[in-house]
Amino acid sequence: MKQDIRQLLVTTITEKKENYYRLAFSYVKNKEDALDIIQESIKKALISVDKINDSQSINSWVYKIIVHTALDFLRKQKKVTLTDVETLEFFSQGQVDDYQNVDLQKALDELPVKYKSIILLRYFEDLKIEEIAKILEENINTIKTRLYKALELLRIKMD
The missing domain is CATH 1.10.1740.10 (RNA polymerase sigma factor, region 2, helix turn helix motif)
Structure with missing residues (x-):
């Protein structure tokens, strides 16, 4: 067995x-x-x-x-x-980025770990709420609340 x-x-x-x-x-x-x-x-x-x-x-x-x-x-x-070499070269040339930074990855990186973990597992790994609760050893309702809060924080960061 x-x-x-x-x-x-x-x-x-x-x-x-x-x-x-x-x-x-x-x-x-x-x-x-x-x-x-x-x-x-x-x-x-x-x-x-x-x-x-x-x-x-x-x-x-x-x-x-x-x-x-x-x-x-x-x-x-x-x-x-x-920082990688390309980024250093870009900034050392004095180029200015006039566009707003709407990069999802950067917004995710700025989230606290407890929210980032849930977003990654739910939307990038396509796991169910119950599986996420088991993985993170949290109550299902806690996961739902944190998911809602994480999405709200992402929405604010992306706006």
């Missing part, structure tokens, strides 16, 4: 690897860090695979591990943001 769950875990990770990477990347905005988070999350999942009782919840269990690993990583990094 446990061998079947271990095999199902490996299959799930293999099939959903792009989704897991995208989720990790959305937190850290860096390819190498996202890969580190995925690697650490897979290691944690494989070590604690014996704790899974319901094979139907493996996908949301892996999402939960990735979210917690990403948040731990961010806490350790203290949110250091690096």
